[in-house]
Amino acid sequence: MLDRLYPDIERMTGTRGPLNAFLDLDQIPVANAQSGPLAGLRLAVKDIYDVAGYRTGCGNPQKYQEASPAAATAPAIQALLDSGARFVGKTQTDELAFSLMGLNAHFPSPVNPAAPDRITGGSSSGSAAAVAGGLADIATGSDTGGSIRAPASFCGLIGLRVTHGRISLDGTMPLAPSLDTFGWFARDMTTYDKVGAVLLGDDLHRHELRRALTLGALDGLVLGPQEADDYRGMVRHVSSVMGTPRTAEPLSHSTDDLYWCFRKLQGYEAWQSHGAWISQSDRMLGPGVKERFEHGAAIDAATARYETERRDAFRIELAERLGEDGVLVFPTVPGAAPLKADSFDDLQTYRERALRLLCLSGLSGFPQITLPLGQVDGAPFGLSLLGPKNSDQQLMALAARILTAHQRRSA
Helix, strand or coil, X not given: CHHHHCCCHHHHCCEECCCCCEECCCCCCCCCCCCCCCCCCEEEEECCECCCCCCCCCCCHHHHHHCCCCCCCCHHHHHHHXXXXXXXXXXXXXXXXXXXXXXXXXXCCCCCCCCCCECXXXXXXXXXHHHHCCCCCEEEEECCCCCCHHHXXXXXXXXXXXXXXXXXXXXXXXXXXXXXXXXXXXXXXXXXXXXXXXXXXXXXXXXXXXXXXXXXXXXXXXXXXXXXXXXXXXXXXXXXXXXXXXXXXXXXXXXXXXXXXXXXXXXXXXXXXXXXXXXXXXXXXXXXXXXXXXXXXXXXXXXXXXXXXXXXXXXXXXXXXXXXXXXXXXXXXXXXXCECCCCXXXXXXXXXXXXXXXXXXHHHCCXXXXXXXXXXXXXXXXXXXXXXXXXXXXXXXXXXXXXXXXXXXXX
């Protein structure tokens, strides 16, 4: 049916390269500076960001066909180009960026180079595959519910969810604006820092991050004994730099309460962003994505206001726990990436467990970085550090110290 409505629909459902990371689009020249801090680095761009001359498809064939070529490049992407990065293509995204598994019903699934029998994670699936597979040095993604942090953990990469609002999202497809953030992937901290210097500037938070904290409710979300043992090993790397983490007083909000607060706010805002377009005709949304939008359509404004009040109370409480110098240490996700052979229901169960870990940064708006410190069954498993508002650069500096300690211990 789609091919009758849109004769060149196959252009938006094809990928190029061995990892299914890049979209198979006509390559349009994109100018970049010939010198600068990112000179010589290859840049891949998630297909929710405008790049001049390209249509922004957002992981949906109809969206692509109805879009006009972008007149200008999104400011955050332009800043990378102006700093010398060289554009090498647009990458696959989960449909309308509303998924966490890296499985888009309209595209062949990206390959996870670090664990080919496992998923890449989403929604920044193609970007994670491109960097993990060495096809790009930097790849942009976005993080609303975990779409930088989860793929980074699954693919053995570094990924920062920045303080909400710190990097411009002009020229970007919105999903849930009070949760949406810009993000990027890299394989090493040196490259990651170069991008951060271009996009973040100096931290407004001036206090040294020196007090490591854990929460038992979060540590208990790992999948099983093997994951728990590996996580304890990752914490030892943190301890070698920051000292043994102290167990913080439990939050008054349960992980289930925070999960549902996040789900309701994300669903409500996603429907406000895309509901009118979805309602115009049958958009043939893929499984999971369709149901999540339907869930959002059923949430009313009164519920969103109530959950916003709950969110505000949580943000205040978490800020008090962190203080000026605290860092929360916890597993990025429950374990290694799910297997590609897992059932849809098993993937959904993993997703819901993962969101109980991932939602803290989204609801608070505070920065969180995931580091590739662990492995389970030979597949990557990341540890996260969450700091106070606007401590992004300090988190990155702390991450660099921890990664260096990890490399020395592993040598």
